[in-house]
Amino acid sequence: xxxxxxxxxxxxxxxxxxxxxxxxxxxxxxxxxxxxxxxxxxxxxxxxxxxxxxxxxxxxxxxxxxxxxxxxxxxxxxxxxxxxxxxxxxxxxxxxxxxxxxxxxxxxxxxxxxxxxxxxxxxxxxxxxxxxxxxxxxxxxxxxxxxxxxxxxxxxxxxxxxxxxxxxxxxxxxxxxxxxxxxxxxxxxxxxxxxxxxxxxxxxxxxxxxxxxxxxxxxxxxxxxxxxxxxxxxxxxx
Amino acid sequence: xxxxxxxxxxxxxxxxxxxxxxxxxxxxxxxxxxxxxxxxxxxxxxxxxxxxxxxxxxxxxxxxxxxxxxxxxxxxxxxxxxxxxxxxxxxxxxxxxxxxxxxxxxxxxxxxxxxxxxxxxxxxxxxxxxxxxxxxxxxxxxxxxxxxxxxxxxxxxxxxxxxxxxxxxxxxxxxxxxxxxxxxxxxxxxxxxxxxxxxxxxxxxxxxxxxxxxxxxxxxxxxxxxxxxxxxxxxxxxxxxxxxxxxxxxxxxxxxxxxxxxxxxxxxxxxxxxxxxxxxxxxxxxxxxxxxxxxxxxxxxxx
Numbered sequence: 140x141x142x143x144x145x146x147x148x149x150x151x152x153x154x155x156x157x158x159x160x161x162x163x164x165x166x167x168x169x170x171x172x173x174x175x176x177x178x179x180x181x182x183x184x185x186x187x188x189x190x191x192x193x194x195x196x197x198x199x200x201x202x203x204x205x206x207x208x209x210x211x212x213x214x215x216x217x218x219x220x221x222x223x224x225x226x227x228x229x230x231x232x233x234x235x236x237x238x239x240x241x242x243x244x245x246x247x248x249x250x251x252x253x254x255x256x257x258x259x260x261x262x263x264x265x266x267x268x269x270x271x272x273x274x275x276x277x278x279x280x281x282x283x284x285x286x287x288x289x290x291x292x293x294x295x296x297x298x299x300x301x302x303x304x305x306x307x308x309x310x311x312x313x314x315x316x317x318x319x320x321x322x323x324x325x326x327x328x329x330x331x332x333x334x335x336x337x338x339x340x341x342x343x344x345x346x347x348x349x350x351x352x353x354x355x356x357x358x359x360x361x362x363x364x365x366x367x368x369x370x371x372x373x374x375x376x377x
Numbered sequence: 378x379x380x381x382x383x384x385x386x387x388x389x390x391x392x393x394x395x396x397x398x399x400x401x402x403x404x405x406x407x408x409x410x411x412x413x414x415x416x417x418x419x420x421x422x423x424x425x426x427x428x429x430x431x432x433x434x435x436x437x438x439x440x441x442x443x444x445x446x447x448x449x450x451x452x453x454x455x456x457x458x459x460x461x462x463x464x465x466x467x468x469x470x471x472x473x474x475x476x477x478x479x480x481x482x483x484x485x486x487x488x489x490x491x492x493x494x495x496x497x498x499x500x501x502x503x504x505x506x507x508x509x510x511x512x513x514x515x516x517x518x519x520x521x522x523x524x525x526x527x528x529x530x531x532x533x534x535x536x537x538x539x540x541x542x543x544x545x546x547x548x549x550x551x552x553x554x555x556x557x558x559x560x561x562x563x564x565x566x567x568x569x570x571x572x573x574x575x576x577x578x579x580x581x582x583x584x585x586x587x588x589x590x591x592x593x594x595x596x597x598x599x600x601x602x603x604x605x606x607x608x609x610x611x612x613x614x615x616x617x618x619x620x621x622x623x624x625x626x627x628x629x630x631x632x633x634x635x636x637x638x639x640x641x642x643x644x645x646x647x648x649x650x651x652x653x654x655x656x657x658x659x660x661x662x663x664x665x666x667x668x669x670x671x672x673x674x675x676x677x678x679x680x
Contacts, residue, residue: 144477148463155465218461223518226426226455227478228448369445373428 142229145237153210153245162206162245165199166253173257184268187261188339191272195257196332197325200250200279201305207249208287209297211242212364217295222373232365235288239361242284251276271336279328282353285360286324292367317343327353379439379452379525379557380404381425386434388420395420397581398434403559407552409572410561411592417581418561419458422530425559426455438526451479454519458530460511462503468514469499475518489517493547509540516547527551529560533567545571565592600624601642605635606662607653616652620644634662 153159173190180186212235215221224234254276258269286304290297312319320326320343329342330349342349381403388396396417412418423429424436427443427450436443443449463471469490476486490496493513498506503514512532519527529548533541548571552558562568568575569589577585577592585592607613614626614635622641629636639645653660 142478144474148466148474151465152463219457219459220461220463222428222455222457222459223462223475224478225428226450226453227475228451228480229478230447370430371428372430373423 140233140236141240142233142237145224145229145234146241148224149211149238149241150245152214153207153241158206158210162203162249165202166249169195169199169253169257170260173260177260177262182262182265184262184265184339187258187265187268188272190261191254191258191268192329192340195250195254196272196275196279196328197310198306200246200254200276200328201283201309201325202302203250204246204280204283205287205298205301205305207242207245208284209291209301211238211245211284211288211291213291213295213297216292216371219373221371225368225371225373231368232362235292235361235365235368239285239288239364242288243281246280246284247277250280266339267336268339271332271340274335275328275332275340278331278353279324282324282327282357285357285364289360289364289367292364292371320344321348324353324356378405378555381526381557381559382435382437382440383421383425384435384437386421386424386431386436388417388424388429388432394581396424396431399578399581399583400434401576401583401586403557403576405552405555405557406574407548407558407560407572408574408576409568409589410559410576410578411565411568412561412563412578412584414563416563416578418563418578419530420581421578422528422559422561426453426528451522452525454522454524454527456512456515456519456527456529456532458534460508462511462515462518464504465502467500467502468495468506468510468517471503471514472499472517472521476521479522481522485521485523486517489521490514492520493517494543508535509537512536512540512544516544525556527556527558529558531562532560533562533564541567601639601645602666603635603637603639604632604662604664604666605637605649605660606633607635608659608661609656610635612656613653613658616656617648620648620652622648636666 172194176186176190212221215224251273255269255273258264258272262268264270287297287301290301294300308319309323309325326342326344327349329340330344330346332340333342334346383399383401386396386399387394399421410418410421420429424431425443427446430444438449438452441449466474469486472490473483473486476482490499493516495510495513495517498510503511506514532544536544548558548560552573572589575587575589575592576583605613610628614628617623617637618626622639622644623637624640625638627636649663650660
């Protein structure tokens, strides 16, 4: 199910180009904000939860997910180099699964790790807030990577759609419209985070609902992406 | 020894028919797929390589379908037309990755790089390669698993004459070794230098099939049209029509020119300047009016 060569090509593609800079920008911003907030207001649990919930989980994690998830396959399909993977006796679902693993790992590295660091800076993991949001970022990374990897296989405009989902749906509707909250990766992962920390991390869905939906979305998106790749049509240049 | 069978294959995109009911069998040796740009060559090659489903019909390699069948790539090597190929890798890294995806190791990669004579630049990044170098590394990636069928889409595009000769030698060698090699091109000279067998496609249809002599004859025996302007069009027309190498001449008063249809191309090209000199006529314009590739190929459809 996992092909080390596909993995190597994927992470070198992801981290080699300008994308690595973009991936690094948001975590750096989060750390800078955390240092500034800590410097101005001192250690405050509520402020820490607001920063991690409002910026790290609501904005940074989905955007990193979009960049890593779509970037794990989108550019190869776009420029046609994916043909070198497809013209091999390697099962297409294996290619997708491997790319998912890489996308998850990259999303985790660039979102969960800085989230934890920011939490430590903000209030030294008081009330387990740093750990809770890190756990939430970890599980969200998996679902986002799967979702945006699928998006990368079905549309050339995956980044645009991904950002619209991340910013408009998750960040805007997800916080304003209660119905949208049930269908939000952010809320599902917060449900998991709530389990760790308690009342400073809140979610609109129950742990059971959140977990089931996270698993269903991840598995379904990955399966569908594998099927999609099996029938991927490479447009000729004529 | 592998045989690729294309059986009543059509492919349409929306209501545009790109490939129209093509049936052909490609056996061992070098076959050239010839046709003007936009004829459907790439679409057909994509179907042969299993990257596109035929709308109707089937493409099989020794009886096994190429579409939705990853195992078939153990036997197929593909050299795509598009340039993109993991430019951030070195040539060696790229070919090694291709070998690994076939379950092979460094040895196979090294052998393939040697075959295309790219060892000298194998540690440079692909992004620094010239077009010809890219083409050779693509070739190496396609040869790494010693395939019995090699598909190349416009492999000579953008190559300089020396690179072209090298690649031709290589493909000829592949064909002589008993591999089935198919390459597409829109240039007759390329195809006739290399291919022992030619398939011609025009506007999505299978226009002709055979050895290059037959195709060459079909292409040169067609009537040629010329537009000629001279100091005395009528005298020139009268003298030319007397010769059997022309089949029709129209005096176009509006254009102030002659539209000449020649049926014996070599004879006509010798006749025209001779007649002009004998009658003291100055030739002002002599231009073939239908030398575009499209019109050349369209004769084949009718043939």
